[in-house]
Amino acid sequence: MREDSDTTREREIAARISSLIAGADVELDSVASRLTDLYRQRIPVYDSVAREEVQRNTRAVLDIVVWRVQSDSPSVDESDVTDLVRRWADQTIPLELVAHSIQLGARELFKIIRHNAAEQNLSTAAVDDMQDMMWEWATSYSAAVNTVMQERAVTGAIRRSDLIRQLVESSYVPSSLAGDAQEHGIDLxxxxxxxxxxxxxxxxxxxxxxxxxxxxxxxxxxxxxxxxxxxxxxxxxxxxxxxxxxxxxxxxxxxxxxxxxxxxxxxxxxxxxxxxxxxxxxxxxxxxxxxxxxAFADDVAEQIASVHLDPLLVRGATGREILDTVATYLDNDRRVDDTAAALFVHRNTVRNRVARFGDLTGLDIDSTADLVLAWWLLTRDRAQRAALENPVL
The missing domain is CATH 3.30.70 (Alpha-Beta Plaits)
Structure with a gap:
């Protein structure tokens, strides 16, 4: 019963609105024209669309409202404006501006309703009811705009993702590249x-x-x-x-x-x-x-590491301590004092571990070739350990 009562009341309010805008076609043309001028003055993007197209779309929004109040089902239906909004999007008019346009259109239309209601001495309560219904429609139609915006955003993101994948994989179709690039603002x-x-x-x-x-x-x-x-x-x-x-x-x-x-x-x-x-x-x-x-020659690197580093790695913690000391020694450009400070050990400890490194690996880091090889092996070893401790997606 409550639902039937609400529906009846909606129809009564809609019928009242319909009677107040009956024969208002000329006025609606004027409203659409004024709104079009307002958009083109205040919103630069409208200058890129033909004036008559903007006015036609603006009038279409007003016609939807008129059609709804004159129908047997005045309840809000977002689908009323969805196709229109999609067409505006195809004209590259930003959809957030469309939502603003709908609200302005509802406001202008209600001015006509309020003026005619005053002439007929309708009660304040009746005017308030009509205003509430108008704003309910405007809010719902704006929600329809947001729905289309989300559709476009998802579709655009998918198309953009597909294009970028094609570009970085060189799998794009040459004949369609220019159009796809222009769609996403890429200058070839x-x-x-x-x-x-x-x-x-x-x-x-x-x-x-x-x-x-x-x-x-x-x-x-x-x-x-x-x-x-x-x-x-x-x-x-x-x-x-x-x-x-x-x-x-x-x-x-x-x-x-x-x-x-x-x-x-x-x-x-x-x-x-x-x-x-x-x-x-x-x-x-x-x-x-x-x-x-x-990043190169992994197989070769494994073989070289096995020859030079395994004699240290088999010694467990002691061998690892020597490897880390020499790596830090190279990080500090072979400065004993800086290495000792970084490791919180005595200078002689650094010297002894560097000497043991040479004895066990066969690499003399005073020799340029051995120095380069030692740096390469120790840096690679450090990176492998870091990757195991902190795997990267």
């Missing part, structure tokens, strides 16, 4: 640097994304990014110096978008090595010094 003639970040939905990862978007746009071109297979992959129009980040951001060299794969492969290697060695901020292969050398 501009060189981009590909950035790669481990994505784990943490605040640090989000901050890194915001940093890239804010600092790596050039005013005309925006950063285009997507999360793909646990990595944030971004096309950067520019990379300014001194970008500070709490996590590692691997970056490749500048290539046109159609050749993004090369830059992406460099960014991946830089990210892997930077993460492995605890580097943070924006890093490319050149900034990592000799560390990229560690």
């Amino acid at each position: 003639s501009h060189p981009y640097r590909v950035a790669c970040v481990v994505w784990n939905d943490t605040s640090k990862a989000s901050d890194a994304r915001a940093l890239l978007r804010m600092r790596c746009s050039d005013g005309l071109l925006e950063v285009v990014d997507a999360v793909i297979d646990g990595r944030l992959i971004a096309l950067l129009p520019v990379v300014p110096e001194r970008l500070e980040s709490d996590i590692a951001i691997g970056v490749g060299d500048a290539r046109q978008a159609s050749d993004a794969r090369s830059s992406y492969e460099q960014a991946q290697r830089a990210l892997t090595l930077a993460t492995m060695f605890g580097r943070t901020g924006v890093v490319d292969l050149a900034a990592l010094g000799p560390l990229p050398l560690l």
Whole structure:
């Protein structure tokens, strides 16, 4: 019974609104025209759409309201405006402006209703009821706009992700590349640097994304990014110096978008090595010094490590202590005092362990060739241990 009573009351209010705007076609044309002028004056994007198209769409919103109050079912139905909103989106009018347009349209329409209600000496309660219904419609239709916005956002994100994947894998269709790139604001003639970040939905990862978007746009071109297979992959129009980040951001060299794969492969290697060695901020292969050398020849490296490091590793904690001391010694450019301070041991302890390292490994770190090999093996060993302790997604 309560539902029937509410429905009856809705119909009564709608019928009253319908009677007050009966024959208001000329006025609605005027309202649509005024709103169109208002939009084009205050919202620059409307200048890119033909005036008559904006006015036609604005009038369509008003017609929907009129049709609803004159129907047998005045209850709100968001689907009334969904198709119209999608058409506005296809015209590249920002949908948040559409929601604003609907609210302004409802306000202007209610001015007509209130004026006619005053002429008919309707009660304040009746006017309030009509106003509540008008705002209920406006709010619901704005919600329909938000629904379409979410649809578009999801669809756009999927299409953007697909395009970036195709670019970094060189799997795009050449004939459709120009159109796809234009849709997502990618200039095929501009060189981009590909950035790669481990994505784990943490605040640090989000901050890194915001940093890239804010600092790596050039005013005309925006950063285009997507999360793909646990990595944030971004096309950067520019990379300014001194970008500070709490996590590692691997970056490749500048290539046109159609050749993004090369830059992406460099960014991946830089990210892997930077993460492995605890580097943070924006890093490319050149900034990592000799560390990229560690990414090559794994089979050979295992064989060399077995020859030189196994004699220490079989000694357990004592052997590991010698390895860590020599690694720290090399980190400190072979300065005994600095190494002793870093390890909280006596200088003679450092000297003795360095000597034992030479005896057991056969590597004389006073020899340039042996020094390079020792650094390479110890740095590689350190990275492997870090990876086991802190696996990277």
